[in-house]
Amino acid sequence: MKLITTITALVFLASIQTMAQKTLADATKGKFLLGVAVNSQQVDGVNPIETELIAKEFSAIVPENCMKPQPIHPEENKYVWDSADKFVAFGEKNKQVVTGHCLIWHSQIGKWFFIDADGKDVSPEVLKERMHQHILTVVGRYKGRIKGWDVVNEAFEDNGTYRNSKFYQILGKDFIKYAFQFAHEADPNVELYYNDYNVETPAKCDAIVQLVKELKAAGCRIDAVGSQAHWHMNSPTVDATETSIKKLKDAGVKVLFTELDISILPSPYDGANVAANFKYSKEMDPYKEGVPDSIQQKWNKRMLDMFGLFLKYNDVVDRVTLWGLTDNTTWLNNFPIRGRKDYPVLFDRNNQRKPVVDEMIKMAKKSK
Numbered sequence: 585m586k587l588i589t590t591i592t593a594l595v596f597l598a599s600i601q602t603m604a605q606k607t608l609a610d611a612t613k614g615k616f617l618l619g620v621a622v623n624s625q626q627v628d629g630v631n632p633i634e635t636e637l638i639a640k641e642f643s644a645i646v647p648e649n650c651m652k653p654q655p656i657h658p659e660e661n662k663y664v665w666d667s668a669d670k671f672v673a674f675g676e677k678n679k680q681v682v683t684g685h686c687l688i689w690h691s692q693i694g695k696w697f698f699i700d701a702d703g704k705d706v707s708p709e710v711l712k713e714r715m716h717q718h719i720l721t722v723v724g725r726y727k728g729r730i731k732g733w734d735v736v737n738e739a740f741e742d743n744g745t746y747r748n749s750k751f752y753q754i755l756g757k758d759f760i761k762y763a764f765q766f767a768h769e770a771d772p773n774v775e776l777y778y779n780d781y782n783v784e785t786p787a788k789c790d791a792i793v794q795l796v797k798e799l800k801a802a803g804c805r806i807d808a809v810g811s812q813a814h815w816h817m818n819s820p821t822v823d824a825t826e827t828s829i830k831k832l833k834d835a836g837v838k839v840l841f842t843e844l845d846i847s848i849l850p851s852p853y854d855g856a857n858v859a860a861n862f863k864y865s866k867e868m869d870p871y872k873e874g875v876p877d878s879i880q881q882k883w884n885k886r887m888l889d890m891f892g893l894f895l896k897y898n899d900v901v902d903r904v905t906l907w908g909l910t911d912n913t914t915w916l917n918n919f920p921i922r923g924r925k926d927y928p929v930l931f932d933r934n935n936q937r938k939p940v941v942d943e944m945i946k947m948a949k950k951s952k
């Protein structure tokens with residue numbers, strides 16, 4: 585009898601152990617991909633613990649910076665492939681799904697893209713041809729090795745009007761259609777995404793839905809809308825997020841949560857426009873010495889509420905990607921105020937998985 589009790593106890597302990605060791609990527613398998621944004625140091629193995637966690641804990645990766653127009657195409661006749669090549673090979677080695685980010689964006693793009701030798705804006709024809717060359721070259725290089733591309737990033741303002749970017753000024757809204765056409769031309773099998781932040785804002789969501797309809801009507805391929813999901817403690821609401829998922833689903837596209845992080849800090853600003861920058865003050869950086877338990881519990885609840893939505897809509901939610909591996913490496917330590925201490929992702933500053941991940945694993949296992 586005693587032996588049986590001991591064996592039962594051992595089996596129980598072993599199963600708890602396996603449960604605790606299971607990754608969130610395993611638990612979400614068949615529901616959606618679990619991704620992470622990766623920087624070049626992590627691909628290079630500068631901190632081997634980080635590199636190993638990325639390989640082990642996630643089923644998909646996206647490059648945090650190295651495939652953006654500026655780093656990959658800094659001058660008209662110069663492409664820099666080194667980091668992007670290593671990034672794609674890293675994903676293949678780890679059997680992860682690789683996404684490209686991003687082909688056309690108003691930010692992190694060389695000034696040369698929009699001007700001629702005299703520094704004047706190029707004509708619509710020249711800009712269109714530069715987009716064509718850029719997209720054919722970049723997408724073409726990784727043809728067959730990348731599942732999908734963020735084709736156009738952040739083309740709308742929060743009020744639903746088109747962002748007055750150089751692309752928009754020179755080509756009007758058709759620059760988006762051209763980008764999707766060129767990407768499809770470069771790799772007819774690759775998935776194509778439109779990506780933006782504050783997708784939960786009704787006016788912006790409606791504008792994106794309208795764009796999806798127009799692209800489809802023009803015969804363009806668009807597989808999904810990427811909702812960046814740079815979220816805060818109180819915004820967006822779970823309801824607003826659910827509404828945006830439903831609207832996109834009704835528009836006939838998949839939904840990807842492409843850059844998920846939930847800032848625990850007070851914020852003077854709710855967007856993700858990288859140009860935003862506010863002055864540092866101690867009041868805006870309250871958790872320098874650690875997060876009080878009551879606040880951590882609130883953050884956990886918020887992460888779990890949103891995760892519940894991803895699971896509920898897993899018929900259309902194809903991927904959830906964290907924007908950064910650890911609290912140490914997150915961009916939010918320097919945005920929109922430089923030099924703060926934020927805690928927005930799933931691994932802490934000691935590269936430890938946060939306890940909330942076990943809760944997420946349990947939720948994923950329970951859901952259909």
Ligand code: 9MR
Nearest residue numbers: 648649691692737812843856857858915
């Ligand atoms: O996380 C990226 C950061 O390292 C870069 O300095 C920044 C520069 O543009 O871009 C950050 O990533 C952005 C992403 O490419 C697009 N959506 C907003 C992200 C956070 O700014």
